[in-house]
Amino acid sequence: MNIALAQINVHVGNFDANLKKMLEYTERAKQQGADIVVFPELATVGYPPRDFLEFDDFIDKANVVIQELAKAADGIAIVVGSPTKNPVVEGKDLFNSAYFLANGRIQQVQHKTLLPTYDIFDEYRYFEPAAEWNVVRYQDKTIAMIVCEDSWNVGNENPLYKINPMDLLMEHSPDFIINISASPFSYDHAAERVMVLQANVDLYNLPMYYVNHVGAQTEVLFDGGSMVINQQGEVVDEMPYFEECLRVYNTEEVKNGDDMTGERERDKMTLIHDALVMGIRQYFGKLGFKRALLGLSGGIDSALVAVLAARALGPDNVRCVLMPSQHSSDHSVNDARQLAQNLGCQYDIVPIESVYHSYMDLLQPHFFGYKEGLAEENLQARIRGMILMAFSNKFGSILLNTSNKSEMAVGYGTLYGDMCGGLSVIGDVYKTECFELARFINKDGEVIPDNIITKPPSAELRPDQLDSDSLPPYPELDAVLYQYIELHQSPQDIIEAGADPLLVQKALRLVNINEFKRHQTAPVLRVSKKAFGMGRRFPIVAKYLS
Numbered sequence: 303m304n305i306a307l308a309q310i311n312v313h314v315g316n317f318d319a320n321l322k323k324m325l326e327y328t329e330r331a332k333q334q335g336a337d338i339v340v341f342p343e344l345a346t347v348g349y350p351p352r353d354f355l356e357f358d359d360f361i362d363k364a365n366v367v368i369q370e371l372a373k374a375a376d377g378i379a380i381v382v383g384s385p386t387k388n389p390v391v392e393g394k395d396l397f398n399s400a401y402f403l404a405n406g407r408i409q410q411v412q413h414k415t416l417l418p419t420y421d422i423f424d425e426y427r428y429f430e431p432a433a434e435w436n437v438v439r440y441q442d443k444t445i446a447m448i449v450c451e452d453s454w455n456v457g458n459e460n461p462l463y464k465i466n467p468m469d470l471l472m473e474h475s476p477d478f479i480i481n482i483s484a485s486p487f488s489y490d491h492a493a494e495r496v497m498v499l500q501a502n503v504d505l506y507n508l509p510m511y512y513v514n515h516v517g518a519q520t521e522v523l524f525d526g527g528s529m530v531i532n533q534q535g536e537v538v539d540e541m542p543y544f545e546e547c548l549r550v551y552n553t554e555e556v557k558n559g560d561d562m563t564g565e566r567e568r569d570k571m572t573l574i575h576d577a578l579v580m581g582i583r584q585y586f587g588k589l590g591f592k593r594a595l596l597g598l599s600g601g602i603d604s605a606l607v608a609v610l611a612a613r614a615l616g617p618d619n620v621r622c623v624l625m626p627s628q629h630s631s632d633h634s635v636n637d638a639r640q641l642a643q644n645l646g647c648q649y650d651i652v653p654i655e656s657v658y659h660s661y662m663d664l665l666q667p668h669f670f671g672y673k674e675g676l677a678e679e680n681l682q683a684r685i686r687g688m689i690l691m692a693f694s695n696k697f698g699s700i701l702l703n704t705s706n707k708s709e710m711a712v713g714y715g716t717l718y719g720d721m722c723g724g725l726s727v728i729g730d731v732y733k734t735e736c737f738e739l740a741r742f743i744n745k746d747g748e749v750i751p752d753n754i755i756t757k758p759p760s761a762e763l764r765p766d767q768l769d770s771d772s773l774p775p776y777p778e779l780d781a782v783l784y785q786y787i788e789l790h791q792s793p794q795d796i797i798e799a800g801a802d803p804l805l806v807q808k809a810l811r812l813v814n815i816n817e818f819k820r821h822q823t824a825p826v827l828r829v830s831k832k833a834f835g836m837g838r839r840f841p842i843v844a845k846y847l848s
């Protein structure tokens with residue numbers, strides 16, 4: 303039997319486009335001799351559809367796609383994920399299902415049992431778990447068809463779940479497993495995914511055909527990495543990351559296929575770079591925007607965003623605005639200009655000093671007698687935000703936000719100032735990782751002027767200001783932030799692991815008291831297992847560690 307895995311990029315709610323793409327892939331698979339073509343979890347509607355699932359009309363449209371695909375299942379069977387209405391009143395309204403379409407009709411539907419409800423996942427909000435587990439008979443094979451998380455309770459060791467749908471399906475003695483997934487990207491997830499799937503194969507001694515989404519849905523990125531694992535638990539093929547792909551596998555050849563696990567390079571910076579480029583490109587593409595703009599300061603954060611945007615959208619579609627103030631050093635303007643020239647992006651120089659003085663004159667009678675401080679510093683960031691939004695309106699471009707994860711964590715950014723923008727590109731990349739990413743970008747020759755990478759970070763909002771005046775050194779700060787944000791460790795855990803107690807207290811307090819800022823931030827492209835945004839939910843009004 304020949305099985306085609308179709309690693310595709312669908313678009314949430316774009317039913318016509320999703321159907322058209324699946325019909326094209328089905329035809330291509332058929333021409334390549336496939337007996338079955340497999341599409342990812344919820345491929346009819348896109349993942350995650352979130353509260354669109356609460357609209358009957360949305361589900362009806364998904365059902366139309368299933369009916370159309372069933373008609374195309376002629377001489378080839380189609381496996382595809384789609385929501386199903388729950389016919390009984392009890393429980394949630396929907397199931398998250400794998401459809402097996404063959405001979406022009408729906409042959410079988412297997413619902414998902416384990417409904418991830420953590421981080422960016424919210425499946426139990428909408429779906430009822432399966433209560434029946436059946437295999438599919440097709441040609442001379444018996445197939446276990448499962449949806450993503452159903453393979454993540456291997457050996458019943460996942461404390462989230464009391465049931466194991468894999469065990470239940472195995473009672474029917476299948477010949478192999480087809481797994482349709484929506485497994486999002488984080489820089490360490492591809493390796494984890496392989497381990498979990500291999501553990502299943504080792505346990506059940508069956509080959510697995512695993513297909514994943516590729517592409518971006520707002521902030522959630524999918525790397526693909528669909529794979530085939532033979533009965534011995536060896537990965538005989540893994541599809542490319544960040545691109546659509548169709549490959550056909552013969553079940554007999556898979557049995558004897560060679561292990562390619564060791565050949566796969568998963569360099570963290572390559573993955574983050576490619577994920578962010580894809581994320582920007584698809585955010586713009588799926589919304590119908592072409593052009594981006596950003597404030598280019600001569601610092602490392604905006605430099606990184608400029609490079610990533612130019613690679614995602616083409617340098618002609620990225621406009622950089624240099625807005626020096628009385629506190630900007632000459633080298634900042636020169637470095638920014640040099641970068642824009644290296645990239646081939648249009649740049650404008652809009653000095654803000656005169657506007658700043660106008661504001662100060664305006665405010666002078668009201669601020670008279672008060673010491674200069676944060677209000678005056680933040681005014682500069684806000685003037686820049688205003689100018690950038692004027693460019694955005696005038697030229698129909700989306701403003702890219704340039705805050706990094708360390709700053710977003712501790713509230714080191716000005717509301718309605720440098721925190722403005724429609725998409726946060728590096729909001730899930732710690733400052734220390736920003737330096738690594740900049741060096742990665744320059745590995746084959748200088749793209750980002752070296753001075754931008756080597757000079758000490760500064761907001762340049764007052765004379766000779768350095769980030770280190772008000773923040774601990776980034777390597778120490780980032781280590782503590784990682785332990786708190788990603789690993790959910792307590793202050794005691796972090797201190798026992800070797801961190802300075804005062805730093806821990808200060809950093810964790812800053813993270814918590816600045817929750818209000820993150821509620822007003824653009825969506826953040828997610829590259830780690832815990833990004834600011836939909837997968838990290840905290841109350842603003844809280845007293846914990848603050």
Ligand SMILES: Nc1ncnc2c1ncn2[C@@H]1O[C@H](COP(=O)(O)OP(=O)(O)OC[C@H]2O[C@@H]([n+]3cccc(C(=O)O)c3)[C@H](O)[C@@H]2O)[C@@H](O)[C@H]1O
Nearest residue numbers: 676679680683709713714715716717720760761763818842
């Ligand atoms: N819980 C809460 N809910 C809602 N609003 C709350 C609030 N707590 C304070 N606020 C309000 O927020 C205001 C303070 O926020 P905001 O005006 O943003 O200003 P603020 O956080 O006080 O200052 C911005 C910080 O970011 C630094 N910065 C600025 C610009 C660039 C960079 C950089 O290097 O990238 C760093 C700057 O040096 C300063 O430390 C207060 O005036 C208060 O009204």
Ligand SMILES: Nc1ncnc2c1ncn2[C@@H]1O[C@H](COP(=O)(O)OP(=O)(O)OP(=O)(O)O)[C@@H](O)[C@H]1O
Nearest residue numbers: 597598599601602603604623624625626704720761
């Ligand atoms: N002189 C400037 N010209 C243009 N944009 C600026 C300027 N200064 C700040 N910005 C914008 O505001 C953002 C915040 O920058 P700031 O210099 O305050 O600190 P930063 O977070 O270290 O960023 P960067 O490393 O990009 O300088 C910058 O990324 C940039 O988009």
Ligand SMILES: NC(=O)CC[C@H](N)C(=O)O
Nearest residue numbers: 418450451454484485486
């Ligand atoms: N859609 C899902 O069920 C995905 C959950 C799974 N643990 C993964 O990330 O691969």
